[in-house]
Amino acid sequence: MEAEGLGPDAVAIALARYHRYLDPPGPWRPPRYDEDWGYPDDHSEHCVCPVCARETLQGALEGLPGRGREDLERLVLRLDERFRRRTVPLPPDRLSPWAAEAWWRGRVMEDWWRT
Structure with a gap:
């Protein structure tokens, strides 16, 4: 499955990243790029967070x-429900214009910034 503008493995990599955030219990810890994630063929090549995966x-x-x-879409909708349960929304007045454009951009992910 390939969409215009995305590399041949971009969807598979993004799904793997999204799953990886959603599957383990406890706080999310960003993995090392080289060993755990590789480099995707899309616009988010250096980003391993679930928001970048959702963007892809x-x-x-x-x-x-x-x-x-x-x-x-069926698969992503199921994953989105899990993402909503695992994150909390930022208050609307704290959203940047970029974050306000897509619901998944305005979510807080379990203290991931402290890792």
Whole structure:
């Protein structure tokens, strides 16, 4: 499955990143780039956070046609529900214009900035 503007493995890498944040119990810890994540072929090549993964998935959803989009959308919606349960929204007055454009950008992820 490949969307325009994304590399051939971008969706698989983004799904793996999103899953990796959602699956383990306890606080999220960013992994090392080289051993755990590799480098993706998309715009977020140096970002390992789930927000970057969700950005890539959104780009794929917007670029994929028909059945591929529907299948990916079903999967992403299930993951989004888990992401919402694992994060808390920032107050609207604390959102930057960029964060206000997409709901997943305005979420706080369990003290990940302290790692």
